[in-house]
Amino acid sequence: MVSNCYIHIPFCKNICSYCDFCKLFYNTGYVSCYLDSLEEEINTYYRGEKLDTIYIGGGSPSCLSLEEMERLFSILSVLKKTADCEVTIEVNFDSITEEKINLFKKYGVNRISFGLETTHSWILEKMNRTLDIEYVKYIISYCKKIGITNINVDLMYAFLGETLNEVEEDIDFILSLDVTHISTYSLILEEHTKLYLEQEKAISDDFDAKMYEVICSRLSSYTHYEISNFSKESYYSKHNLCYWKNNEYYGFGLGASGYLDDIRYKNTRSITHYLQKKYRYEEEDISYYDKIEYEVMLNLRTKWGISKTKFVSNYGKKFSDVYNYSKLVLDGFLIETQEFLFIPEKYWYLSNEIIVRLLEECSYE
Amino acid sequence: MEYDNIRNFCIIAHIDHGKSTLADRILEKTGAISQRELKNQMLDSMDIERERGITIKLNAVQLSYMYCGREYYLHLIDTPGHVDFSYEVSRSLAACEGALLVVDAAQGVEAQTLANLYLAIDNNLTVIPVINKIDLPNANVDKVISELENIGFSRDEIVLTSAKTGVGIDELLGAIIKKIPAPSTNCNLPLKALIFDSLFDAYRGVIISIRVMEGEVKVGDVIRMMETGAIYDVVGLSVNTPKEKQIKCLKAGEVGYLYASIKSISDVLVGDTITLDSNPASVPLPGYKAMKPMVYCGLYPIESSKFEDLRESLEKLKLNDASLSFEPETSKALGFGFRCGFLGLLHMEIIEERIEREFGIDLIATSPSVIYEVLLTDGTKIMVDSPTKMPKREVISKTLEPYVKTSIFTPSEYIGPIMELCQDKRGTFINMEYLDQSRVTIHYEIPLSEIVYDFFDKLKSYTKGYASFDYELIGYKESNLVKMDILLNGEIVDALSVIVHKDFAYSRGKIVVEKLKEIIPRQMFEVPIQAAIGTHVIARTDIKAMRKNVLAKCYGGDVTRKKKLLEKQKEGKKRMKRIGSVEVPQEAFLSILSTSEK
Structure with missing residues (x-):
């Protein structure tokens, strides 16, 4: 049963130098056609399930005008929501206003994810981004004031020339924002x-x-629940957890990915195709064993790792009958408890290596 | 067939001077094959030969050609063009009365041009100098003519051709008939036929290329190999035109193929003489030499389950290649494999490539080794073809290594760098011969192991590719040799051990550990790499522990991309050999050959 949905809004006011997402320069004419096409896509594929999470990502969804946003939310109103549905929207500081936040509130958005990336002007310049620190503080306090308190901030690090000190300053600034x-x-x-x-x-x-180490230790008041994610108490990103739990999700919009009925699909990245309603670009059938591999690689990104009982109930086999992981446990790369099998935090930065080793030790190939 | 209308000849040339293309053109001109049938380089039948542009196995073709109103039979014997196969070349020369010495109009005379010329002269052949590729824009015919004059040809002997356009081929065929003598024939003497090549056919067994020197051989005859003593009934005789044509009899002066249900190629040695069992010749033809491997290396399947497949592939290759030798060997690091002997480095590369390509077995090849002679304190002498067989230092009284005499042919401006290189390679200067003012042949005595190591690459880079070289084995000389081991994570990796001259061990050890550090990816823990002689560590470096192997972000739910990345990493791991707890890539085992000094 699908209970998660991703919506992609590809438009941006300006294009960041590192961005590999599917994105386009903002253009009013395009936006209105795009929303028409998006509406048709949703109406075609959505089967009416009650959704637990909706995530509006981009691009920069916040660059839409108020009217365009109204239209977007009216399209999304067809999606049925559970009582505690998490509705997230991605926001860029260069295109956000109080009015837009008010609109989010009105249409049930209860989580905002801000792209901050860095506070250092030379890095912003390299990124082809701008940032007004005072405005950041103001906007975040405004969100809280009107009751959108579940807030994420994105940080990017590891630019050539960036110092540990600069990373620490960024972290300290984000900590001062007191977000969830x-x-x-x-x-x-x-x-x-x-x-x-x-x-x-x-x-x-x-x-x-080393930077990662510094970040992790500086964020010790947060729960480090996934390789790249930290949260206060239980403010996990419910939507992202659906990926890591290998659950199914709709993906709507240009270049979006989805996972439905044992098929992982990708939408076209061509706007002309998308506007011609040629949505799907590629589909991959996920076999029983593919599914197990996805389960392993996604679950192991989180602090909980793989649940052995869930594994048996999903796949009808004991995890230890599929993978011989004893050596990895012996070497300390995996930790096994009664219920879970997970990578200890100190090895998260080597998780690919550990996952590959585990996948190699499977008994079915 | 009459005998004064037979011409037996071969084509000799430096590599890439257009030998095979010229052969094709001759085939086409004599109507042996039509343009349409003409795959480029018809005589080279193995794919790998055609790709590498070199002839590995011999071939002989009978061609008929009308000249001045008379039909002539031309036997063209193709020869390999590389120093590794020089003995095979010498035997096919011995099957001929004449040779076309092909020189590239742009490259001019090269080391192998000279080496082949001398071989031809040794075999009393009539040599026709041919300047080929005269159509090339950078052809310098006058210069090449004067080079040929310098090595003893007169201007009017030289034939100018372009195998590509067909220019000069008729003149060349005329020269072959006019200048190369017909074979002297005596059919009444007891049979003497020279074996100059063999190949294995799945249906008929070993097929032998022969040149009948005296007497005659007929289908049904009982023959005897004079060297091996093997006796067989002749089942069939044939010639290639180049399509196979069955014949009843081969007479003195003729070249053809013989088959006799021979299952074992070891009965058929190139250079051996075939005679009749009932009426044997008293002495064999001169010039037979047993072919001995000069270079050894270990070949191991990456997947240990492929060991039997590897054995099978070596057995199959051996059917066609008597000079390949192999025996099972075990390595602690690599498991089960084979110690294989080759005529030289090119031969080794070709065999490795054929195993990987034709049999689909991924290989790890250990560093090549020459055969050392070791005298023990108790007076016994042993031959060591692998570092792992080197006895402990305490029981060795003397070590000897094979030396070669090199002929390096070079423009004179590179004399300085070449001499420096040869000195670095422990060479002893013999002499220098000027071909003309600008070209010179330099002779050095150098240990074969240095040639095997990196001499050729260095020579190319020191001379911008202008120098060419050739070598011949001259025997063993005493040398202060030691076995250098490489330790990964404290454990000796036997497959990486190497025998080196003591004075060079330190620098070699340093280069090897640095190179391994470059090649071996970071592991989950720090891995020391050491080079040691006995228990004495002479070089050390560490591979730092892996710090990062993670995909930080899963783009908007695009997790298939991450999975593909992991699959790629998984594939990469399959190409590695796990030694202890260290994953070592295939290339590491050749790092011992590495020369990049930093």
Whole structure:
């Protein structure tokens, strides 16, 4: 039963140099056609389930005008929600206003994810972003004031030339905002981005790992519940947890990904195709064993790891009958309890290596 | 068939000077094959030969050609063009009366041009110099003519051709008929036929290429190999035109193929003489030499379950290649594999490539080794073809290593760098011969192990590729040799051990550990790499522990992308060998050959 939904709004006021997401320059004409097409997509594919999470990401959804937002929310009104449905929208400080926040509130948004990324002007410049620190403080306090208290702030680190001290300053600033959730991402130089084309170099793995260490220890008052995510008490991102639990979700909009009926699909990244209502770009059938592999690699991103009883009930086999993980436990790369099998936090930054080793030790190949 | 209308000849050349293309053109001109049938380089039948542009196995073709109103039979014997196969070359030369010495119009005379010329002269062949590729925009025919004059040809002997466009091929065929003598024939003497090649056919067994020197051989004859003593009934005789044509009899002066249900290629040695069992010749033809491998290395399947497949592939290759030798060997690091012997480095590379390509087995090849002679304190002498077989230092009284005499042919401006290189390689200068003012042949005596190590690459880089070289084995000399071990995480990796000259051990050890550090990816823990002689560590470095291998973000639910990344990492791991707890990539085992000094 699908209970999660991702909506992609690809438009941006300006394009960040590192961004590999599906994005377009904001253009009123395009937006209105886009929303028409999005409406048709949702009406075609949505089957009426009650949703537990809705996540409006981008791009920068906040760059839509008030009218366009009204239209977006009216399209989304077809989606049925559970009583405690988490509705998140991604917001950029360069395109947010009190009016837009009021509108969010009116349409039931109860979680806002802000892209802050860095407070340092030289890095902002490299990122092709702008930021007004005072406005950040103001907007966040405004959200809280009108009752949207579940707030995430994104931080990006590991730019070439960035110092540990600068990372600490960013963290301290975010801490001062007193938000419920913090996501931190190490810069990935993706192909086809401006940074990549300008031949930006990556920092060394050692220094990157050191930054991560500093971030984790500085955020010790938060729960480090996933490789890149920290939350106050139980303010986990319910939507993201659906990915990590290997649950199904709708993905609507340009370039969106979804997982439905044992099929993982990707929508087209071509706006012309999308406007012609050619939504789906590729579909991959997920076999029983693919599903197990996804389960492993996604579950192990979190502090809970793999639930052995859930595994048996989902797959009809004991986890230990599928994977021989005793050596990894012996070496300390996995920790096993009565119920769970997880990677200890100190090895999270090596999780790919550990996951690959675990996948190699499977008995069905 | 009459005998004064037979011409037996071969084509010799430096590598890439257009030998095979010229052969194709001759085939086409004589109508042996039509343009349409002409795959480029018809005589090279293995894919790998065609790709690498070199001829590995021999071939002989009978062509008929009308000249001045008379039909001639031309036997073209193709020869391999690389120093590794020089003995095979010498035997196919021995099957001929004449040779076309092909020189590239742009490259001019090179080391192997000279080496082949001398081989041809040794075999009393009539040599026709041919300047090929005259169509090239950078051809310098006058210069090449004067080079050929410098090595003893007169201007009017030289034939100019372009195998590509067909220019000069008729003149060349005329020259072959006019200048190369017909074979001298005596069919009444007891049979003497020279074996100059063999190949294995799944239906007929070993097929032998022979040149009948004296007497004749007929289908049904009982033959005897004079060296091996093997006796067989001749089942069939044939010639290639290049399509196979069955014949009843091969007579003195003729070249053809013989098969006799021979299952074992070890009965058929290149250079051996075939005679009749009932009426044997008293002495064999001169010039037979047993072919001995010069270079050894260990070949191991990456997947240990492929060991039997590897054995099978080596057995199959051996059917066609008597010079390949192998025996099972075990390595603590690599498991079960084979110690294989080769004629030289190219031969080794070709075999490795064929196993990977034709048999689909991923291989780890250990660093190549020459055969050392070790005298023990108790007076016994042993031959060591693998570092793991090197006895302990306490029981060794003397170590000897094979030396070669190199002929390095180079433009004179590179004399300085080449001499420096040869000195670095423990070489002893012999002499220098000027071909003309700008070209010189330098002779050095150098340990074969240095040639195997990186001599060729260095020579190329020191001379911008202008120098060419050739070598011949001259025997063993005493040398202060030690076994250098490599330790990963404190454990000796036997497959990485190498025998080196003591004076060079430190620098070599340093290079190898640095190179391994570069090649071996970071592991979950810190891994020390050491080079040691006995218990004495001479170089050390550490591979730092892995710090980061994570995908921080799952883009908007796009988790398939992450899975693909993990699958790629998983594939990568399959190409690694786990030694102890360290994952070592395939290339690491050749790092011992690495030369990049920092």
